[in-house]
Amino acid sequence: MTVAVLGAGAFGTALAISLAGNGPVVLWARSADHARAMRAARENAARLPGVRLPDAIAMTSDISDIAACDTILLAVPMQRLRSVLEEHAGALDGRVLVACCKGVELHSGLGPVGVIAETLPDARPALLTGPSFAHDIARGLPTALTLACADAGLGKTLQQALNTANLRIYRTTDTIGAELGGALKNVIAIACGAVIGAGLGDSARAALMTRGYAEMQRMALALGARPETLAGLSGFGDLALTCTSDQSRNYRLGLALGRGDCFDPSVTVEGAATAQAVAEKARGMGLEMPITDCVVGMLDHNLTIDEAMARLLARPLKEE
Numbered sequence: 001m002t003v004a005v006l007g008a009g010a011f012g013t014a015l016a017i018s019l020a021g022n023g024p025v026v027l028w029a030r031s032a033d034h035a036r037a038m039r040a041a042r043e044n045a046a047r048l049p050g051v052r053l054p055d056a057i058a059m060t061s062d063i064s065d066i067a068a069c070d071t072i073l074l075a076v077p078m079q080r081l082r083s084v085l086e087e088h089a090g091a092l093d094g095r096v097l098v099a100c101c102k103g104v105e106l107h108s109g110l111g112p113v114g115v116i117a118e119t120l121p122d123a124r125p126a127l128l129t130g131p132s133f134a135h136d137i138a139r140g141l142p143t144a145l146t147l148a149c150a151d152a153g154l155g156k157t158l159q160q161a162l163n164t165a166n167l168r169i170y171r172t173t174d175t176i177g178a179e180l181g182g183a184l185k186n187v188i189a190i191a192c193g194a195v196i197g198a199g200l201g202d203s204a205r206a207a208l209m210t211r212g213y214a215e216m217q218r219m220a221l222a223l224g225a226r227p228e229t230l231a232g233l234s235g236f237g238d239l240a241l242t243c244t245s246d247q248s249r250n251y252r253l254g255l256a257l258g259r260g261d262c263f264d265p266s267v268t269v270e271g272a273a274t275a276q277a278v279a280e281k282a283r284g285m286g287l288e289m290p291i292t293d294c295v296v297g298m299l300d301h302n303l304t305i306d307e308a309m310a311r312l313l314a315r316p317l318k319e320e
């Protein structure tokens with residue numbers, strides 16, 4: 001199986017590096033200059049500096065170069081996914097498309113699999129998600145991910161094809177649980193970063209992670225996810241990683257909020273738009289998502305971290 005990766009950001013490049021151990025990989029960048037610079041230096045200096053790009057990776061900005069590839073990984077930010085699919089519909093429709101992004105689209109409330117299904121109905125969608133930092137994968141460190149595909153047979157084929165020397169792939173047919181786990185954990189990671197940034201302590205973070213997991217389950221189960229998916233790599237696993245490591249951009253945005261520092265708006269932080277999308281979706285479904293609501297309030301500068309914490313502590317007492 002030949003693989004193409006659309007999106008030469010940190011994650012797409014890291015996946016291409018790991019997959020290059022299995023055979024040829026095409027890495028597509030939207031900018032011709034970026035593709036040329038990567039070819040010349042055999043490095044993605046902009047997004048993944050210091051890691052050599054193996055010879056098995058062909059860098060291009062010509063979408064027709066993916067024509068011979070069986071499987072296409074989509075490693076672009078969630079809020080850009082629809083426009084990428086629309087722009088390259090001719091090359092992507094009817095193909096096996098593995099979304100690698102984590103989030104919920106703002107105006108539709110859909111996750112990546114839902115956006116693919118709505119935009120390119122003849123494509124065969126799947127999702128690759130789970131606890132993983134691009135730099136860890138690119139350095140060959142051991143990582144485990146979940147491949148979610150509603151078509152069990154295709155899921156098995158993709159699991160085999162995307163498993164590499166350092167990427168161990170598990171599989172599930174529960175695409176709803178896998179996409180919501182990966183999306184919602186980023187919102188909780190922003191909250192955890194804020195708590196640590198404001199000096200409110202590790203106990204407060206553990207409380208937020210646990211009650212945040214309850215929020216994740218509340219929404220995901222209401223939408224038909226399986227509880228075991230949330231307990232797996234794509235849910236609990238990714239929540240644990242993202243809420244505890246300052247390698248995470250979501251966590252780092254939270255740290256900056258908690259400290260009252262500025263944060264570079266050009267950095268990809270999926271949890272920011274997703275918090276807004278999820279809060280709106282929860283209201284429509286009649287679900288309580290108090291931590292998500294506080295994250296939205298802090299991001300909109302309507303709520304300080306102290307006010308957010310006071311609001312959470314003052315909620316009516318209840319059974320766990």
Ligand SMILES: NC(=O)c1ccc[n+]([C@@H]2O[C@H](COP(=O)([O-])OP(=O)(O)OC[C@H]3O[C@@H](n4cnc5c(N)ncnc54)[C@H](O)[C@@H]3O)[C@@H](O)[C@H]2O)c1
Pocket residue numbers: 007008009010011012030047075076077078080083084100101102103132133134135267268270
């Ligand atoms: N970086 C990680 O450690 C990591 C790990 C797991 C999952 N992810 C997920 O992968 C997705 C991408 O994250 P990233 O870290 O690679 O981000 P990034 O900011 O490093 O790169 C994003 C890439 O998308 C490209 N892009 C943006 N808009 C585009 C468009 N309209 N058309 C074509 N390309 C476009 C950019 O040029 C850039 O190369 C996110 O959803 C993220 O949650 C990232």
Ligand SMILES: O=P(O)(O)OC[C@H](O)CO
Pocket residue numbers: 102130131132133186238241242247248249250251268269270
């Ligand atoms: O840097 P973040 O916060 O986007 O996290 C990267 C991955 O999602 C962690 O699994």
